[in-house]
Amino acid sequence: MTRIAIRGWYLVHKWTSLVCTAFLLMLCLTGLPLIFHDEIDALTGPPPTFGMPGTGSSGSAPGLLPLDDMLARALAERPDEVPVYMAFDNDQPSMTVTTAPRPDSPAAEMTIQSFDRSTGRRIGVEAEAAGGLMPFLLQLHTDLFLGLPGMLFLGAMGVLFVAALVSGVVLYAPFMRKLEFGTLRTSRKARVKWLDYHNLLGIVALAWTLVVGVTGVINALSEPINQLWQASELAEMTGDYAGREPLDPSRYGSLDLAMARARAALPGNNPQFIAFPGGAFSSKHHYAVFFQGDTPLTERLLTPALIDAESGAFTDARPMPWYYQTLALSRPLHFGDYGGLPLKVLWAALTLFTIVVLGSGLYLWAARGRASSQAHLRQLQSLAAPAE
Amino acid sequence: MRVPAKRPLPLRTIFAWPLAICLLGVIGLVSALTGDGWRDAMSWLSLAVPVAAVAWAMKARRT
Numbered sequence: 455m456t457r458i459a460i461r462g463w464y465l466v467h468k469w470t471s472l473v474c475t476a477f478l479l480m481l482c483l484t485g486l487p488l489i490f491h492d493e494i495d496a497l498t499g500p501p502p503t504f505g506m507p508g509t510g511s512s513g514s515a516p517g518l519l520p521l522d523d524m525l526a527r528a529l530a531e532r533p534d535e536v537p538v539y540m541a542f543d544n545d546q547p548s549m550t551v552t553t554a555p556r557p558d559s560p561a562a563e564m565t566i567q568s569f570d571r572s573t574g575r576r577i578g579v580e581a582e583a584a585g586g587l588m589p590f591l592l593q594l595h596t597d598l599f600l601g602l603p604g605m606l607f608l609g610a611m612g613v614l615f616v617a618a619l620v621s622g623v624v625l626y627a628p629f630m631r632k633l634e635f636g637t638l639r640t641s642r643k644a645r646v647k648w649l650d651y652h653n654l655l656g657i658v659a660l661a662w663t664l665v666v667g668v669t670g671v672i673n674a675l676s677e678p679i680n681q682l683w684q685a686s687e688l689a690e691m692t693g694d695y696a697g698r699e700p701l702d703p704s705r706y707g708s709l710d711l712a713m714a715r716a717r718a719a720l721p722g723n724n725p726q727f728i729a730f731p732g733g734a735f736s737s738k739h740h741y742a743v744f745f746q747g748d749t750p751l752t753e754r755l756l757t758p759a760l761i762d763a764e765s766g767a768f769t770d771a772r773p774m775p776w777y778y779q780t781l782a783l784s785r786p787l788h789f790g791d792y793g794g795l796p797l798k799v800l801w802a803a804l805t806l807f808t809i810v811v812l813g814s815g816l817y818l819w820a821a822r823g824r825a826s827s828q829a830h831l832r833q834l835q836s837l838a839a840p841a842e
Numbered sequence: 843m844r845v846p847a848k849r850p851l852p853l854r855t856i857f858a859w860p861l862a863i864c865l866l867g868v869i870g871l872v873s874a875l876t877g878d879g880w881r882d883a884m885s886w887l888s889l890a891v892p893v894a895a896v897a898w899a900m901k902a903r904r905t
Contacts, residue, residue: 626860631850635859636899654899657860658892661867750877786875793874793882800889807892 460628464831467621468819474614475812481608481670482809484595489790489801491588504547505572511549512542512724512746514717518571521709521728527574528553528567536703538564539735541727544746544753547572557703557732602677609674616667622656628835629653645821649834652814659807666804669784679781680734683774691760691770692737700738701731701763709741711766716743716759719771723748726756731763739763745771754782859895866891 487494509515525537528551535553542549549571554564568577597604630653638650656663672679689696709728716725723745729735736742740760746753756778759771774782786792790801822830870888873881 623860627853627856630856634851634903635856636895636903637905638899638903639905641905654896658863658895660860661864661871662889662892665868665871750881751875754875783875787871793885796886797874797882797889800886800893803893804889807896 455624455628460625460835461831463621463624467618467625470614470618470621471812471815472819474611474618475816477608477611478615479809479812481595481611482805482812484591486802486805487588488591488595489798489805491592492791493795493798494588502548502570502577504570505575506547508545509547509572510542510544510724511547511571512544512726518547519574521713523574524549524569524571525551525709527569527576531567531576531579532565535565537706537730538733539727539729540709542725544724548577557700557730557738605674605677609671612667612671612674616664616671619656619660619664619667623660626653626657645818648814648817652811652818655807655814656811659804659811662804663808663811665787666790669788672781672784673788676781679777683778684734687772687775688737691772692740694769695737695739698739703731705764706731707762707764707766712741712761712763713743715761715766715768716741716745716771719759719768720745720757723757729758736760740769754786755779756782863891863895 506515506517509518511518521540525540529535529537532553535555536557537551538554538557538559539552540549541552547570548568550566550568552564552566565579565581567579569575570577593599596608598608600607629649633650636654638654639646640650713725713728717723726744726746727735729742729744731740732738735744735758737760739762741763742758742760744756744758747755747757755773757771757773760769761767762769773779790798818834866888870885873888874885
C-alpha cells in the first residue's frame with residue numbers, strides 16, 4: 455500500500471471514528487444491561503405460574519380459552535379502548551393484548567396486558583410510556599428520546615461505525631507488518647501499549663462488531679421498512695379494499711373465526727401475533743395474523759394471513775418481502791438473545807471489547823500532541839514498526 | 843523484549859489469525875440462529891475464541 459493510500463484510509467478511520475465514538479460509547483453502555491433485560495426483569499418478581507405450564511398460547515391445544523374470550527377480558531379492563539395487537543408465546547400459555555385509545559394511536563399511548571390463556575387470569579399490565587430504568591435505557595439506545603429522527607440519526611452513526619471498522623481493518627496491515635499477531639508491548643510507553651490493545655481487540659472482535667453494527671443500522675430503519683411494506687405489498691394484497699372507509703372497531707367480527715380461517719390457509723404453522731385493523735401492521739379492514747415458520751430459523755420469518763375483520767373472509771397470505779425478513783433476522787443478531795445465557799455473556803464481553811477499542815482509539819487521537827495528522831500518522835506507524 | 847521481525851510480514855501472515863477468528867465468529871453467530879442444543883454450544887465456542895485470543899495474547903505475547 456502506498457503512503458498516500460495509507461494516509462487516505464487513516465483519515466477515513468479518524469473522522470468516521472471521531473464523529474461516532476461518543477454515540478457508540480453510549481450505545482455500548484446502554485446496550486450492556488439491555489442484553490440481560492430478561493434476567494433483570496425476572497429479578498423484580500417471582501415468575502408467573504400458569505394453569506397449563508408448558509403449553510404455548512400460540513397453539514390450539516384443548517383447554518386454551520377462545521381468543522374472543524381473552525379479548526373481552528382485556529377490553530373489560532380498558533373499556534374505552536380498542537385492541538391493537540394480540541401476541542402469543544410458543545412455550546407458555548401467556549399472551550398479551552395491547553390496547554389504545556384509537557386504532558392508530560402512537561405506541562406511547564398503548565397499554566399491554568398479559569394473560570394466562572389457560573385460566574383467563576390477568577398476569578400483569580404495563581403502559582408503554584411507563585417509567586423504570588430498563589425502558590429508559592431502551593429508549594435512549596433506540597432513538598435518544600427523539601422518535602424517528604433519533605432512530606435515523608443513530609442509524610447514521612452506525613454507518614460511520616461500520617466505515618470505521620472497515621478502514622480499521624485496512625490500516626491493520628501496515629500497522630502489523632513487523633509485529634506478530636497478538637503482540638502487546640505493555641512495557642513500552644502508554645501510546646504503544648494502547649495501540650496494540652486497540653489493534654488486537656478490534657481485529658478479534660471484528661465479526662461480531664460488524665454484525666452488531668450492520669444489524670443495528672437495519673433495526674434503526676425498521677419504521678421506513680414497515681412503511682414500505684404497508685405502501686407496497688400490503689396495499690397490493692388489500693387492493694379490493696382501497697378507498698373504503700376504515701372499519702369501525704364496533705364492527706370487528708370473531709377472532710376465533712378469523713384464526714380458524716387463517717390456520718386453514720397456512721396449515722401447520724402457529725401465529726406470533728395478530729395486528730388489528732388501522733395499526734402499523736395491517737390494513738384498515740383486516741385482522742393480519744402473522745404466522746411463524748416451523749423451523750428454528752424460519753420461526754422468525756413471518757407470513758401474514760389477512761382476514762376481513764368484519765366478515766371473517768380470507769383475503770390473502772404472502773410471505774413478508776426480503777427487506778422485511780432481513781429486518782426480522784437483524785433483531786436477534788443485534789440483541790444476542792437467541793443462544794441462551796452463555797451467548798449473552800459473550801455478547802457482553804464483546805461489548806466490553808468494543809468499549810476498550812473506542813476508548814483506546816479516542817486516547818490515541820487525544821494524546822497525539824500538537825503534531826499534524828501527517829506527522830501523527832508517521833508517528834503511529836513508527837510505533838507500529840520500530841526502525842530496524 | 844521480543845525483537846521485531848526484520849522483513850515486513852506478508853499480508854497472508856498478517857491476516858491469517860484474524861481471518862480464521864472472523865470466519866469462526868460468523869459461523870458462531872449464525873449457528874445459534876438455526877437451532878438449539880449443539881448449535882448453541884457451537885456459537886458459544888466460536889464466540890469465546892476472541893476472548894480466549896486476548897487472554898492468550900496477554901499471557902504469551904506481552905513484551
